[in-house]
Amino acid sequence: MSAKRDYYEVLGVSKDTPASEIKAQYRKLALKFHPDRNKSSESGEHFKEISEAYGVLSDPEKRKVYDQQGHAGVDGRYSNDDIFEGARGDFSDLFGRTGGFDSIFESIFGRNGGSSYGQQRGSDILYETSVTLEDVLHGKKMEINLQKEIQCQICNGSGCKPNTKKNKCTACNGQGQVRKTRTMGYASFVTVETCSACKGQGSIIQTPCSECKGHGRKKGIKKISFDIPPGVDSGDYTVQQEGNEVPSGINGDLIVRIRVQSHPKFKRDGMDIFYDQDVSMIDATLGREITIPTLEGTEKLKVESGSQPNTIIKLKGKGVPHMNSKSRGDQYIRIIVNIPKKLSKHQKSLLDEFEKSYE
Ligand SMILES: [Zn+2]
Ligand SMILES: [Zn+2]
The missing domain is CATH 2.60.260.20 (Urease metallochaperone UreE, N-terminal domain)
Structure with missing residues (x-):
């Protein structure tokens, strides 16, 4: 394990920066390193690092412990969940979708990363389009045929061949999660991890649906309507939950990348x-x-x-x-x-x- 960086350094603030400024700074960095926006391979690690730093420095009690005893003091006293709760709780609005933060945490920590947050989430789809300045004036109604992962119609997303069932997973007793005790520094705490036998489903398919091979979803085309609002500028806009579908999970988002065309006159x-x-x-x-x-x-x-x-x-x-x-x-x-x-x-x-x- 490499040495942890100083939390103040991670957020680019100083020891006497007030909490309000720390919050603003974290928001800025979180948007920059958000794994959905920043596709570089280190973005997840950075996001985790700044979220951890924020979790500690935004909480007066944890910040005091950190100021007096450094990382060892914090690690010995608080669990990961406890620390990340800070960023998770304060910025649930930040990513514009329900469960977004949870799924980011899940993707950062991995399926076995010790986070009990959230459900499975479908991946986002990028759709690029351009509009005229006249469209910017009036807004534009869009109707597109989007190729994406959609829930299987044959098994309704269950992944089971019709008239067959799933068996309860014996590894986790149907819970989808297993509890493990971890040791970090000189403290140990219990983490809840996703069951690897059933991948968190709590059940195992007897006979897979032949249409979707047991995935519960398959590639298909869906007609999607959305409005480009008047006044739009070039940039990325989110149509929530219209990305790739995940049966019994959270669908990804459709990211509409709009480019406003240059106008011959204006x-x-x-x-x-x-x-x-x-x-x-x-x-x-x-x-x-x-x-x-x-x-x-x-x-x-x-x-x-x-x-x-x-x-x-x-x-x-x-x-x-x-x-x-x-x-x-x-x-x-x-x-x-x-x-x-x-x-x-x-x-x-x-x-x-x-x-x-x-x-
Ligand atoms: Zn199916
Ligand atoms: Zn299981």
């Missing part, structure tokens, strides 16, 4: 959109009403006489909507004044005359 920055409008030198000088495109159509706009190049005109409320409110951004129009590159003789003489009028 540039977007947050809720605002930007548009460059060409205006002739004459129109900028004399002023004129022009028609400019907006996301939903066109709008009439007054270019004031004497408008300077790069004048910005704001069209209030013509940007994209906020994702979680009714408010909308604005459209900004930049006036690009076109200076004529070629003039006829006649035009030139007119301009000469115009210049002379100043004298």
Whole structure:
């Protein structure tokens, strides 16, 4: 076993950092090393390390023990479950799905890792799509045919050939778990581990279903509908429990990776959109009403006489909507004044005359 790093160092905080800041820091790191988001092989280990550090430093009593006696003091006094309960309890909201944290812990500690948390969880599915800026304005209804693990229709997920049953697992007496006593440092505590004979099911299939070979699930295609909300930006969004299915467990999530396409006319920055409008030198000088495109159509706009190049005109409320409110951004129009590159003789003489009028 390698030496444990200092908990303050792990979280990147100092000895006098208040609890509220430790919480914020852990949230930041947890999102970074969340095994579902961070696919590097060390992310699980990092996640475990920061969660352990947080579990200790977020609890005034454990933090005091750690400050006085270091790792040995904490390890001798508290069980793994006790320590990880801190992160688990405070951040159940963090991963946006019921049981998410539990299943992460299960995947980090492994099936025999000493955690009694949670059920089996299906894996997430990544679905990539792109939307236009007009879709961002109105939102978009999606209906997709998703290939994924779905519950077997023949055995309804039991994995048993129809009209056959499962036998109670004798290794765990149907509990799916076995209790083991572990020693860590100079303390010993009881952990509950998943039964390896029945893989935690508590029962063993007599005759497997021929359709799914006893897995209770198989590859299939499912039609899934979801809404892309108005105001969406490029990024990952979760459709809960629409990932790979696990009979009598928790389905994985469908992660929808949205890319907002660049628009031929508009540039977007947050809720605002930007548009460059060409205006002739004459129109900028004399002023004129022009028609400019907006996301939903066109709008009439007054270019004031004497408008300077790069004048910005704001069209209030013509940007994209906020994702979680009714408010909308604005459209900004930049006036690009076109200076004529070629003039006829006649035009030139007119301009000469115009210049002379100043004298
Ligand atoms: Zn089946
Ligand atoms: Zn068993």
